Amino acid sequence: MLQPKPLFNPQADTSYGKRRLIGGETSNLMMLSNNKYGWSYPLYKTMMQNFWIPEEISLGQDKMQYETLETAERETFDKVISFLVFLDSLQTVNLPNINDYVTLPEVNLLLNIQTYQEALHSQSYGYVLESIVGPEQQQRIYDIAVKDPFLLKRNRYIADCYQEFIDRQSEVGFVKVMMANYILEGIYFYAGFSFFYNLARFGKMTGVGTEIKYINRDELTHLALFQNMFRELRKEQPELFTPALEAELREMMKVALDYESEWAAYAIGDRIQGLNIALIEQYLRYISNYRLEAIGLTPLYPEVDQDPLPFIRQFTNFNQTKTDFFEEKVINYAKAGSDLDLDGLDELDL
Numbered sequence: 006m007l008q009p010k011p012l013f014n015p016q017a018d019t020s021y022g023k024r025r026l027i028g029g030e031t032s033n034l035m036m037l038s039n040n041k042y043g044w045s046y047p048l049y050k051t052m053m054q055n056f057w058i059p060e061e062i063s064l065g066q067d068k069m070q071y072e073t074l075e076t077a078e079r080e081t082f083d084k085v086i087s088f089l090v091f092l093d094s095l096q097t098v099n100l101p102n103i104n105d106y107v108t109l110p111e112v113n114l115l116l117n118i119q120t121y122q123e124a125l126h127s128q129s130y131g132y133v134l135e136s137i138v139g140p141e142q143q144q145r146i147y148d149i150a151v152k153d154p155f156l157l158k159r160n161r162y163i164a165d166c167y168q169e170f171i172d173r174q175s176e177v178g179f180v181k182v183m184m185a186n187y188i189l190e191g192i193y194f195y196a197g198f199s200f201f202y203n204l205a206r207f208g209k210m211t212g213v214g215t216e217i218k219y220i221n222r223d224e225l226t227h228l229a230l231f232q233n234m235f236r237e238l239r240k241e242q243p244e245l246f247t248p249a250l251e252a253e254l255r256e257m258m259k260v261a262l263d264y265e266s267e268w269a270a271y272a273i274g275d276r277i278q279g280l281n282i283a284l285i286e287q288y289l290r291y292i293s294n295y296r297l298e299a300i301g302l303t304p305l306y307p308e309v310d311q312d313p314l315p316f317i318r319q320f321t322n323f324n325q326t327k328t329d330f331f332e333e334k335v336i337n338y339a340k341a342g343s344d345l346d347l348d349g350l351d352e353l354d355l
């Protein structure tokens with residue numbers, strides 16, 4: 006069993022050797038000038054400097070364009086945004102459940118910032134919806150996540166992966182809930198992102214595309230956080246990563262890809278200019294290889310070594326976030342001359 010950490014433990018031995026991601030000793034004092042994990046402070050700075058405000062992106066033109074989208078595009082838009090609302094909502098609510106078991110203050114801090122960013126993402130979808138449709142339509146779109154039988158089944162599966170750790174906590178369970186989180190962040194979001202980037206490259210709903218781009222920039226830091234957590238846990242508790250558990254983690258990825266392909270067939274299909282099911286399926290397999298390798302697991306589809314949707318890279322080149330995405334107003338709150346370094350994120354090649 007894995008125990009949640011006590012709220013305050015003045016007797017804790019917080020020498021470096023005793024500090025661990027889970028099951029370590031912590032007084033719960035935020036000793037943030039003395040972090041064990043060297044990567045945590047640069048990541049903290051990047052996450053803080055990524056601060057953005059959804060309302061600063063104008064959606065006036067998107068409102069008009071939404072009405073003129075092809076019917077299939079509009080239907081897909083509604084389904085995809087409802088799914089993204091679900092994913093970010095679940096993240097906001099569930100990350101504290103993971104954080105309760107993390108015994109390193111610097112990671113507690115980062116998970117809290119991530120939680121706030123997930124809430125911001127939900128708010129950005131609210132802003133998108135209130136900008137383009139009336140209240141009744143907004144409710145109809147939110148309801149897709151819980152009423153559309155296909156999406157409901159899918160969302161139940163994702164929530165159940167998290168619920169399992171809420172119901173039964175163990176060290177192996179912690180690794181699995183980290184994996185579930187990593188898949189949500191690194192795979193599930195991406196079919197949705199690809200839909201919006203695809204619309205944007207045809208000049209459609211570019212304000213929403215910009216919102217998605219800022220969300221995507223945050224998500225990259227969340228992936229970096231979980232990749233680093235995996236690496237540290239492997240170093241601290243290598244005995245946890247048995248061949249059986251690793252096989253299970255790869256299987257989780259495989260099931261996720263199958264679900265995602267089914268979803269893409271249902272929500273996106275072959276009705277959208279510039280996208281088709283085969284391309285999306287290949288794209289998700291392609292990025293899953295990177296995701297698995299980044300946490301020390303063997304890729305599932307090594308034969309898929311070409312990016313089938315290279316246009317997405319134009320939207321995710323985050324070293325260019327200091328200039329405009331789609332000639333929108335520049336949003337960058339980092340101080341001039343800051344030493345913010347996004348190179349590390351691009352190296353992740355996500």
Ligand SMILES: [Fe+2]
Nearest residue numbers: 093122123126
């Ligand atoms: Fe998010």
Ligand SMILES: [Fe+2]
Nearest residue numbers: 096190224227
């Ligand atoms: Fe996230």
